[in-house]
Amino acid sequence: MLICLTANHRNASFDLLEKLSVGTADVAKNLVGTSDFVQGAVVLATCNRFEAYLDIDEPLTAGVSLAVEEAAESFGAASGADVGELRDSLTVLCGDTVADHLFAVSSGLESVVVGEDEIAGQVRRALTTARVEGTTSSDLERLFQRASHTSRDVKTKTGLGGAGRSLVRLALDLAESRVTDWAATRVLLVGTGQYARVTLANLRERGVTDIRVFSPSGRAVVFAAKQGLEPVAADGYVEALAGSDIVITCSTAETVVLDASHLHASTAVPGAFTRRLVIDLGLPRNVDPGVAGVAGAELLDLETISLHAPLDELNAESDARALVDRAAAEYRAGKAEAEVTPAVVALRAHLFDLLDAEIARSQSNGSSSEQTERALRHLVGVILHSPSVRARELAREGRADEVFAAVETLFGLGGAAASRAADAAAPHDASGTVSLDAHRRAHR
Missing domain, CATH: 3.30.460.30 (Glutamyl-tRNA reductase, N-terminal domain)
Structure with a gap:
């Protein structure tokens, strides 16, 4: 189960x-x-x-x-x-x-x-x-x-x-009040995975063109070449921070990639920006919370973003939930049908075994013909069709036990029920x- x-x-x-x-x-x-x-x-x-x-x-x-x-x-x-x-x-x-x-x-x-x-x-x-x-x-x-x-x-x-919609889009929507002109904004993207690609697409939708990328794992050059960005080397990280209005981290690194010491070091770079917004989309977090205490820095992390999630679009959500409910119901019905397969297989095997035995007996006394055998096999298939369909219907109705009981009672095929995987109910x-x-x- x-x-x-x-x-x-x-x-x-x-x-x-x-x-x-x-x-x-x-x-x-x-x-x-x-x-x-x-x-x-x-x-x-x-x-x-x-x-x-x-x-x-x-x-x-x-x-x-x-x-x-x-x-x-x-x-x-x-x-x-x-x-x-x-x-x-x-x-x-x-x-x-x-x-x-x-x-x-x-x-x-x-x-x-x-x-x-x-x-x-x-x-x-x-x-x-x-x-x-x-x-x-x-x-x-x-x-x-x-x-x-x-x-x-x-x-x-x-x-x-x-x-x-996405968390990336919501984060950038929340950043709107801090951005005067997206087209003039300089962004440093930290990370090169799926979230980085989604973030990049959302930034470009807003008209951002000055985007550099840094990768803690060293993948910046390859990612930048594919996406038409400027890569940042490890020894240029602090300088890139100094020249960015917004820093967005979305790395899969399991350690912090940006802390207060990085930002303090960036303030010593000639021409460094005095204010910047740091958006942390990493899980685990890419940014040390201490960054929020650095003068001129503002931190927007997943916890804060989650608090500002918009209200649901009720009609769209209702339609989606109805579709999901139908899909789940069909999945359950399919599983239920599969439950009665051992009974159906046992019944088919039983009837065809009887037929084979009867054909063998007829062949032994010379009273069988190929045409008759084909007709009999077809007949057994026709006879089995209705109970097979009915078995699946009963399974979909939650009555699989009745199918196994009928097969066992009428044909003595207890092995079919024994082969069924019985899921006992947990509390x-x-x-x-x-x-x-x-x-x-x-x-x-």
């Missing part, structure tokens, strides 16, 4: 989310490799959420409880986060609610800025990372692929996707949400 451990901007502090973005890359691999219960794991860590999607092999409540505890302790230890705080902040989703949640997340409906563009790519990259690390599973593959398909539908079929409420405390109580 699939479960999701989620901590996001609604139920966790920014500091906790920042810690969880560091040092957790190898946890999924270790969990899958060492846990008796976790068979697959995909981790999604963004600037406003941390989520671990786990494929649990053990359907019993105790197995789910232990898997959740293992994951919480492992992620807490790897990130340096307090395990108690992590437990209090994590929500555990089970069953159908996992698909509902991921589809909404990948479509931007659960983001700080509803409808943001970046999250769909982050979901795809989370699955790619799991593939590379060998931690995905067939159920997780289907779930994430369907989530990506749903996010594309939301983008192309609803007004939410057309809005093209949950009507929404499918469980708490870590509930898991621990159940395990006791």
Whole structure:
């Protein structure tokens, strides 16, 4: 069964989310490799959420409880986060609610800025990372692929996707009051990844032409050549800071790339600007908070940006949620149909085995012909069609148990029911949400 451990901007502090973005890359691999219960794991860590999607092999409540505890302790230890705080902040989703949640997340409906563009790519990259690390599973593959398909539908079929909003755009919107003329603004971009490309596009939309790029990892030259920018070498970083009105950091570096000492050093550069706005889009943070205490510097970080997220565009969001709900319902129906496959396969095998035996008997006494055999095989196929269709319909209605009971009662095919993967229900409420405390109580 699939479960999701989620901590996001609604139920966790920014500091906790920042810690969880560091040092957790190898946890999924270790969990899958060492846990008796976790068979697959995909981790999604963004600037406003941390989520671990786990494929649990053990359907019993105790197995789910232990898997959740293992994951919480492992992620807490790897990130340096307090395990108690992590437990209090994590929500555990089970069953159908996992698909509902991921589809909404990948479509931007659960983001700080509803409808943001970046999250769909982050979901795809989370699955790619799991593939590379060998931690995905067939159920997780289907779930994430369907989530990506749903996010594309939301983008192309609803007004939410057309809005093209993002945290980058919101940050630059908040910077508007500090900028007299975007065309005359000198910007230093620190970072060369996906957020850097999104930031660059947004800056150019506003008419910014004087943009230089610095990379803590040394990728500035390649990035600058592709994007038509001026690269900044490591020994020119302080000078570039001195000559910038706005510094935007969006590096994936796990250490601070800009602190108060950098800005103090830049003031000694001849002709240095006396005021500058620093926008930190990095997670973990790229900028030391002490920068805000430097004279003439103003810091705009993700925590501050999140506080100014605009109200939802209700109509567009409503359309998107309806589409997501339909996609999730179809995904659940498909899973339900798959549940009855063992019964349908067993029934088909049983009838065709009987047919083969009868044909063999007829051949032995010379009363069979090729034409008759073809007709009989066709007849069995026709007979099987209606119960196969009905089995899938019943599964979609949540009546899969009736299908297995009928096959076993009428044909004595108990092995079909035995081969079915039975998911025992973990303690949950009507929404499918469980708490870590509930898991621990159940395990006791």
